[in-house]
Amino acid sequence: MGTITTNDLRNGIKIMLDGEPCSVVDNQFVRPGKGQAFSKTKVLYLLTGRTVEKTFKSGESIETADILDTSMEYLYTDGEFWYFMDSDTFEQVSADSKAVGDNAKYLIEQDKCHVMLWNGNPIQINPPNFVVLEVTDTDPGLKGDTSGGGSKPATMHTGAVVRVPLFVNIGDKLKIDTRTNEYVSRA
Amino acid sequence: MTWQPTCSIETLNARAELYAQVREFFSERSVLEVETPLLMGHGVTDRFMKSMRVSGVYENAGFLQTSPEYAMKRLVAAGSGSIFQICKAFRLEESGSRHNPEFSMLEWYRVDFNHWDLMNETFELLTKLLGKRARVNYSYQEAFEHFLNLNPFQISLDNLAKISKESLGDLPDNLEKDDYLSLLFEAQIEPKLGINHTIAFITDFPASQSALAKIDPESPLVAQRFEVYIEGYELANGFNELQDAEEQLRRFEADNEWRKENNLEDIAIDDDFIGALKSGLPQCAGIALGLDRLLMIKQGLNSIEQALTFPTFKTNL
Numbered sequence: 001m002g003t004i005t006t007n008d009l010r011n012g013i014k015i016m017l018d019g020e021p022c023s024v025v026d027n028q029f030v031r032p033g034k035g036q037a038f039s040k041t042k043v044l045y046l047l048t049g050r051t052v053e054k055t056f057k058s059g060e061s062i063e064t065a066d067i068l069d070t071s072m073e074y075l076y077t078d079g080e081f082w083y084f085m086d087s088d089t090f091e092q093v094s095a096d097s098k099a100v101g102d103n104a105k106y107l108i109e110q111d112k113c114h115v116m117l118w119n120g121n122p123i124q125i126n127p128p129n130f131v132v133l134e135v136t137d138t139d140p141g142l143k144g145d146t147s148g149g150g151s152k153p154a155t156m157h158t159g160a161v162v163r164v165p166l167f168v169n170i171g172d173k174l175k176i177d178t179r180t181n182e183y184v185s186r187a
Numbered sequence: 188m189t190w191q192p193t194c195s196i197e198t199l200n201a202r203a204e205l206y207a208q209v210r211e212f213f214s215e216r217s218v219l220e221v222e223t224p225l226l227m228g229h230g231v232t233d234r235f236m237k238s239m240r241v242s243g244v245y246e247n248a249g250f251l252q253t254s255p256e257y258a259m260k261r262l263v264a265a266g267s268g269s270i271f272q273i274c275k276a277f278r279l280e281e282s283g284s285r286h287n288p289e290f291s292m293l294e295w296y297r298v299d300f301n302h303w304d305l306m307n308e309t310f311e312l313l314t315k316l317l318g319k320r321a322r323v324n325y326s327y328q329e330a331f332e333h334f335l336n337l338n339p340f341q342i343s344l345d346n347l348a349k350i351s352k353e354s355l356g357d358l359p360d361n362l363e364k365d366d367y368l369s370l371l372f373e374a375q376i377e378p379k380l381g382i383n384h385t386i387a388f389i390t391d392f393p394a395s396q397s398a399l400a401k402i403d404p405e406s407p408l409v410a411q412r413f414e415v416y417i418e419g420y421e422l423a424n425g426f427n428e429l430q431d432a433e434e435q436l437r438r439f440e441a442d443n444e445w446r447k448e449n450n451l452e453d454i455a456i457d458d459d460f461i462g463a464l465k466s467g468l469p470q471c472a473g474i475a476l477g478l479d480r481l482l483m484i485k486q487g488l489n490s491i492e493q494a495l496t497f498p499t500f501k502t503n504l
Contacts, residue, residue, distance in 0.1 A: 034233075037281070052356055
């Protein structure tokens, strides 16, 4: 793996800390009190999602992390792993529940997902911003109420639960924003 | 497109206006404007500052100046009287939202002033440039007591390390007391200084951070050095200037000794500067003020690049 120094730190650069891959989300050069210089960073631990403030001595060397951001097609799940394929090379990778997390409820076969690979293994899966899901359970729709004045919970075929307008019925296909878990429109 | 300046035309005008006001201020006080070289044969022994080198000029190495301090004191020692300069300064590896490796500095020396007199004058200048503001004064110790409820002179290294780690996150190992104090000051005091239309002066820095300032004759733990803060920005650093050539030489030699222990290169001591001190530097106080930061404050800019025409790196926007 390569090394860099604090002079190469930029937002978005991926480094290794305590054996874990991290993304630098903020970096400030400081030389307080006319003393030695530091790089004050905020780093996001990519495996756990926690953000930590980390200060380096200026000039210190830091190991870089082998992180690759790719776009891959979601294939299927066997309950334990979720399988993704690179559409160009047809190479497949399997992601565990830690990598997929809550996003499992937005995974639709053949959708292009954002897959973050660390040393070739998926550590983070992000679905497209918008997905189309089918309603499998909700209270009966109120005919004629298209005012959007109220909302009710609806369960989707993937397990996602989204607040939807009152007129929505079982079997409706809905466009959902995966970043906010919000109803957008009927698909 | 990347050829355009990173500052607005409005900011260009504001800088010109700022410089005109600075010149007017010093002209009214009969302080002489001078120019000293940016390129000289000596760098600085400062433990934590890196000079940029220029090859092919001097036999060993030429250095772009990290500040005009030595040259300006040579002028004062030669009898110039009070002087000021608006110039560029260069510091390797200093880059960020408040730092550019090449930056603009206003530096001035007032003969027969001490640091208290110079603080008064600095306050007058800054209120002329920025409009009416109230003055706030803290000694270094008072600032720590007021904002962090700790005494920086009495606290033990262990305690300081513990407090720092609790509030500043993950820190490098083997830091010295001054490192912890500086990091705490930067993170937890600096952002609160000079806000609400004030200008904050911090005085009586620890003697270990004296640089080129005199030590307080009544209190050997304290240096006659001050800093100025506005809107959470460190804007200026001033000294009651050390006149004792032997003491100055000892500090430079101690720097080089420290550099050796820390595997940094030895920096030749500027004999001409020491020579000037030996011949007799009049009692004077001097201050360096960052003009790019002053412009940022005046114009409400968030990044130093917005104050510069063409920053060294375009990475912080």
